Amino acid sequence: MTKWNKRGIIIQAPFAAIGEEMNFAETDEHSMIREMVREWAEAELTPTIEHRDANQIAPIEEWAAFAELGLQGITIAEEYGGMPVDDISEAIIIEELARVDASFAVFYCVHVGLCCKTISLHGTEEQKQKYLTQLGADKVGAYSLSEAGAGTDAAALSCKATLSEDGTHYKLNGLKMWVTNGASADIYVLFAKVTGHPDYGVKKHGGVTAFIVEKTFEGFTVGKKEDKLGIRSSDTCTLELNDCIVPVENVLGKVGKGFSIAMNALDNSRIGIAAQALGIAQGAFEAALKFSRERETFGTPIGRHQMITSYLADMATEIECSRMMVYKAAWAKEQHYENGAPRHSLEASMAKLKAGDTAMWVAERAVQIHGGYGFVKEFPVERFFRDAKITQIYEGTQEVQKLVIARNLT
């Protein structure tokens, strides 16, 4: 891990920390995974993304086809039907999906990163047997933390969970917001405050508890679907909990320990969103480069005009910088879970901050290079431009990332 002194000087670089030689070459397996996902995404997502984006249709049919690749179970152990891959592979998969379809990328990212990974890390044997086996097959997972008054300030949850008198179940009440895969999902990792917990009402995040909630549970309703600027083929909904009955065995982790589960999950999936931003930037850049070679003004392809070459050079450089940071953060996450290295919060936040800003900036430049053609839906950069914005907002806003980074420096 990178270590800084109080004057901001690096005292230990990441690769030296574990005594490995620096090696930036992609392994054969990473290349194979990249090629597999790229080929699939271009063949299966490209033909339908325009229609799904225009009409806000979730990629359910595409998800069913995607299952053939076996990638829905990459954060699930083999004994539960999954096929784990390393964290750099996970970043590559999300990057390649987002390069074609940012909506499908976040659909996937939430399933593997926020739902399956959280159950894998904190679930009991029974929970893993019951839920991971389904999530590794064809069921879709989601994660529900945010509420109207609790987004960045996640501890300000108002959803309540009250234990029944006979102690067999909790009754959940409240309204959750901004739930990615809200309507498509079957299984949710959902957070609420247990009213009977000693810290409830005493500490700000007192009583926060994670629950595994099935869509079919009594009192659970999918509410309003948001009409969004970007990632329109990913369904973002409210969830209404009206005396929603959740068995006590569906408490994930311990009662009252949900806040750290929630924050750990976001640390992990932050790298996924950084990878999504990287893919959006890459897709927008490729479209701009292609257009700059085909479009002629004054008898010359615009890509030979000095002004445009300057844009393209800056775009490529920013993307490469983001890629290094995203892969490094993924590597740091791997080191944390596999080798007991310190947590990767700093790397994850830096990668998300850089990649999110890069996606927005590169997509904007890509539209500019297209001129009027970039402002209409016939060209994909219009969609990349709309999709990029969310990467500066969710999984912790850019402002939250800066907060995390600054706290790690002092």
Add this chain to the structure above:
Amino acid sequence: MPNIVVLVKRVPDTNAKITVSGGSLDLSAVKFVISPFDEYAIEAALRHKEANGGTVTALTLGSDACDKVLKDAKALGVDNLVRLWNQGWENLDSNGVQSALASAIGDLGSDVVYCGKSAADSNAGSTGPGVAERLGWTSVSNASAVSFEEAGVEAMIPTSSGQARVGLNFPCVVSMDKGEMEPRRPNVRGIMMAKRAVVEVISAEAPTPTVNVVRYSPPAEKPPGKTYEGAGNVPTVVQALRNEAGVI
């Protein structure tokens, strides 16, 4: 149960732009893949195993850069990976390649060999028949489909008036064309199997090359196309297609 060998070759991606500089090929920025017709050979080999059991060994000739295409084959489901290589083989000619492969195939004790009908780089189409000739085995080329018997295969091959179904007894070599058997794609389970797979490196004798490449040159550039817009130009386009292109 049959001992099945499939020959795979590492070639530049068929979409790659090949540049020639100073009479040599510049492949520094080119992605390499399994030669496309070899994918049909892998598919035939895997279906053969699925039908009659046995083992499938993917065999290639080349430096360690070729391990990737062997792993690509492993991800699809082959059992064993073997790479044939010797120092000083950088410029083997077809004669040398076929001799070395024939020797290795004999050592592997194979019953049937599948390969692509030609490689995407040289497009020579000589490896399959050449290997069969050296081994003294039965051979068939351009098979579009195969079915599997106890002691041989039946292959569908093109004839001047249609198709013929021909039977071959083991040992034999079948060169596959693009046909009815759509090659499978890898999944993540296969890729993880490939990650754990070990490539066995073997060696063989090969005759000294008698054919040497003197220099490479790029194909002549295509003349720029013509663009017409609007319905008013239809007669002009028709005239051009008829008189200049001679296609209507």
